[in-house]
Amino acid sequence: MTSVDPETQEAREATGQEAREATGQEAREATGQEARETKEAPRRLFGDRIGSVEVLAVVLVLLVLFRNPLADAISNPRLQTWTTVFVSVMVQAVPFLVFGVALSAVIAVYVPRSFWSKALPKHPALAVPVASGAGVILPGCECGAVPIAGSLIRRGVTPAAALAFLLAAPAINPIVLTATAVAFPNNPEMVVGRGVASLIVAMIMGWLWLRLGRADWIRLPHRPDLDGVPRGQAFWAAVRHDVVHAGGFLVVGAMAAATINVVVPERWLQTLADNPVLSIIALAVLAVLLSICSEADAFVAASLSQFSLTSRLVFLVVGPMVDLKLISMQAGVFGRRFALRFAPSTFAVCILIAVAVGVVLL
Template sequence: MTASMTTNTEKDSRIGSLEALAVLLVLLVLLRGRLAGLLSGAGLQTWATVFVSVLVQAAPFLVFGVVLSAVIAVFVPRGFWARALPGHPALAVPAAGVAGVVLPGCECGSVPIAGSLIRRGVTPAAALAFLLAAPAINPIVLTATVVAFPGQPQVAVARGLASLVVAVTMGWLWLRLGRAEWIRLPHRPDLDDTSRARAFWAACRHDVMHAGGFLVLGAAAAATINVLVPARWLQSLAADPVISVLALATLAVLLSICSEADAFVAASLSQFSLTARLVFLVVGPMVDLKLISMQAGVFGRRFAMRFAPATFVAAVLVGTGFGLALR
C-alpha cells in the first residue's frame, strides 16, 4: 500500500508534457520580441509574428472551452441534456445550434465542448451543430462584425443567419449520412474518478493536451501560409466574382483567424465584393487549419476528413446565397 502511494506521488510530482507545453507557450509569448530580433529574414519574422498572434488570440478561448468542457464532463448529470434538448434528434439539432448564442468564445473552445456534450449523451448531430454555430453567432462575434462594418448592420445579420443555417444543415446531414464509427472520442477513464476535483483536473489536462497541441500545429501551418501567399495574388483574384468567392473562402481556411477578429480582416479586404467577404466570415469560424487539426485530435482523423470538406462546401454555398441577397 505504501509503495503504491509512493509511486502515485512520484507520478503526480513528475513534470509531464502538459507542463512542458505550457512553459514553452509562455516563453514564446514573453520572448516574442527577442525571438523576432533573432530572425534576420523578413519572412521568418512575419512567420513568428503570425504564429504567436494566432496562439495569443486563441489561447484564452481555448482555456475557457476546456474548463467549460470539464465542467460538463464532470459536474453536469447525464440526464440534464435529455431534459434540456428536444427528444427527437431532428429537433435537437436546431435547438443546439441556437444555444450557441450563449457561448462568448471562438472555435477553439467549441471543439472540446462538443466532444464533452457527446460524452454526456447528446446526439452527435446536435453537438456538431453547436460546434459550428457557437463561434459565429455569439454576441461578441456579431458585435465585432457590426463595428467592423459601420453603417452596414445587415452584414452582421446575414453572417449570423447564414452561419446558423450551415450549422443546422450539417447537423441534419450528419443525422442522414453520418456513422457512429467516424467519431472516435478518446477513452476517458479519468472521468470515472471518485473525486470530482481530480476528475475535473484530469479532464482539463486531457483536453489541453489534445486541443492545445493541435492548435499549435494549426497556428504553425497558418503562419507558413501567410508567408508563402503573396499579397499581389489577392488583387488579381478580386476581379472575378466567382473566383473571388472561392479565393476568400480558401483564404479563410488558410489564415485561421479567430472569429472575434476576422470581421476586421474581412472589412480591410475592400477590393473584394461584399458577397466574397461574407463567405469569408461564414467559412472561417467553421473550417480553418487549426480547427481541422483540433477536430482530428478530439474526434479522429476519419471524422475531420469527411466533416471539414462537407462543411466548407455548405458554408460557401449558403454564404454566397446570403451575400447575393444583400445586393
Template sequence: MTTLDPAAPPGTRRRDPQPPPESRGPRLDSSLGLALLLLPAVVLQGPIRRALGAPVMQSWMTVFVAVVVQALPFLVLGVLLSAALAVFVPPSFFARALPSRPALAVPVAGMAGAVLPGCECASVPVAGALVRRGVAPSAALAFLLSAPAVNPIVLTATAVAFPGHPEMVAARFGASLLVACAMGWLWQRLGRADWLRPPRPPAGDRSRGEAFWDSVRHDVVHAGGFLVLGATAAATLKAVVPAGWLEGAAGEPAAAVLALAVLAVLLSICSEADAFVAASLSQFSLTARLVFLVVGPMIDLKLFAMQAGTFGRGFALRFAPATFVLAVVVPAAVGTVLW
C-alpha cells in the same frame, strides 16, 4: 598569486588555490555566445533601421498591429467564457434542455450557440461531452459548428470590425446557423453509428479551478499563436503582394470566394479574431469576406485535427469536406442576395 602561510615555517609561501578550468569555461562561453548574438544587430543596425523605415515595412507593421490590438480583447474574453462553459456548465444541462426528437434538437442546439459563447477550440470537447452523455450526434454536431460562429462575442467583434456594414453581422449569423443546422440534419439522415467514434472521458482528477486555468492558458497560447499568424498573413497580403495580383483575384467573384475560403482553412484563426483579419482584406468583396467568416470557425486545419482526435479520423474525413462545401455555398448565396 602567493601569500604567507601562518602555519608554515618562516619564509615559506603557499599558492592560493585556483578555480578549476571547467568552472570558468561556461561563463566565458555564455558571454561569448551573447556577444555573437548581439554582434549582427550592432553591425547591421543601419540596414535594419533603413529596412524598418521603408514604406512597405511601415505599411506592414501598421496592418499587423491594428489587427492584433483590435482582436486581442475579444480573443481573451472568448477564451475566458469558453473555458467557464466547458468546466462549470455540466454536459447534463444540455441533455435536459434539448428536445428528445433529433430533428427538433438540431435547430435548438444550433441556437444554443448564440447564447453560449465558445471558440472552436472549446466547441469540439463540449460536443464530445454531449455525445458521451447521450445527446443525439446530429444535435451535438450542430452545436459544434454554430457555437464558434454565432455567439455574442463573435458577433460583437464582427460589428466592430465592419462598422460601415451592419448587415455583415446578420449575414454571418444567418449563414452560419443555416450551415450548422443543415449539417446536423444531413448527419441525422445519412450518418452511420460506426462513422462516429464515441469520445473517451477526460483522464485525470483535477479541481474545477485547475481545469479552468489550464484551459485558459492552453487556449490563449494556442489561439494567440494563430491570431499572430493570421495578422502576419493579412499584413503581408496588404503590404507585400502586388496590388494587381490581389485585384485580379478579387475581381473574379468565384475566384475571390474560393481564395478566401481556402485562406480561412489554412490560417486557422480563432473566431473571436477572424473578423478583423477579414476587414483588413478590403480588396475582396463583402461576399468573399463573408465566406471567409463562415468557413473559418467550422473547418480549418486545427479543427480537422481536433475532430479526428475526438471522433475518429473516419468521421473527420467525411464531415470536414461536406462542411466546407456548405460553408462556401450558403454564405456565397446569402452575399449574392445582399450585395
C-alpha cells in the same frame, strides 16, 4: 561426519541467495548513480535548462550585433506597412480573444455537462436546431467547441445535435458577432448575414448527419484531462491552454494577412476580386489556410477591402467551421474517418449558403 538438517540447509541457501541479490542490487544502484552523475555533469556546467532569461539575453546580443541591418530594414516602407497591418489586427482582436476564452472556460468548467443532454429535445431532428441555437451561449472559438461537442456525444447527446452545436458555437456567439460589428462599422448587414448563414449551415449539417452519417465514423473521445481537477485549477488550465493555442493561431493569421497586403501584388488581388467566382473560392480557401480564431477573423476580413462583401462573408462563414486547426482537432477527437468526410461537406455547404445569404442581404 556431521549431517546437516535439510531445513537448515535450505535456510542457508536462501540466506546466500538474498546476499547475492543484495550485492547485485547495490552494484546496479552504483552503476545507475554513476550514469546519472555522468548525465548531470553538463547540467551543472550549463544550468538545468535554458530559460526565458537566457533566450532574452541571446536576442538582445543579436539585436546589438545586427542593429544597423535591422535599422535599414525597419525603415523600408513595405515593412512599415506590414507592421501597421499586423499591429492593427492584433490590437483590435486580442481583447475579444481573451474575453471569449475566459467565458468559454467558465462554461466548460462550471456548467455541468449533464445540463446539455437534459436541455435538448429527445427527438434528434428537433435537437439539431435547438443545439445550433445553443451556440449563442458559448462565447468561445472553435478550439473550445470541439472538446465540448465530444463530451456531449459521450454523455448521450445525439451526434447530429452535438455537431450542429460544434459548428454554430464559434460563429454565432455574442463575442464573435460583436467583433464583426466592430470590424464592419459601416456594414451592419454583415453581422446579420454571418449569424443567419452560420446558423443555417449548422442545422443543415446536423440534419445531413441524421440522414447520411454512420456511428462507426465517430471514434468516441476519451474523458477530458480536467475531470477530477479542482474547478479553480481547471479554469486556469483551460484559459492558459486556449490563450496559448488560439493566440498563436491569431498571430499567424495576422502575419499572413499583413503579408498578403504587402507581398501579393495589388493587381493579383484585384484580378481575383473582380471575378465573382474566383473571389469567393479564393477567400474560402484562404479561410481554411489561415486558421484564424472566430473572435479575430472579422478584422482580417475587413482588411481585405479589395473583395466584395459577399466573398468576405464566405470567408467569415467558412473560417469558424472548416480550417486546418479545426480539421486536425476533429481528427484527433472524432477520428480521421469522420474528419475526411465531415470537413469537405461542411466546406461546400458553407460556400453555397453564404453566397445565397450574401445575394439576399448584401
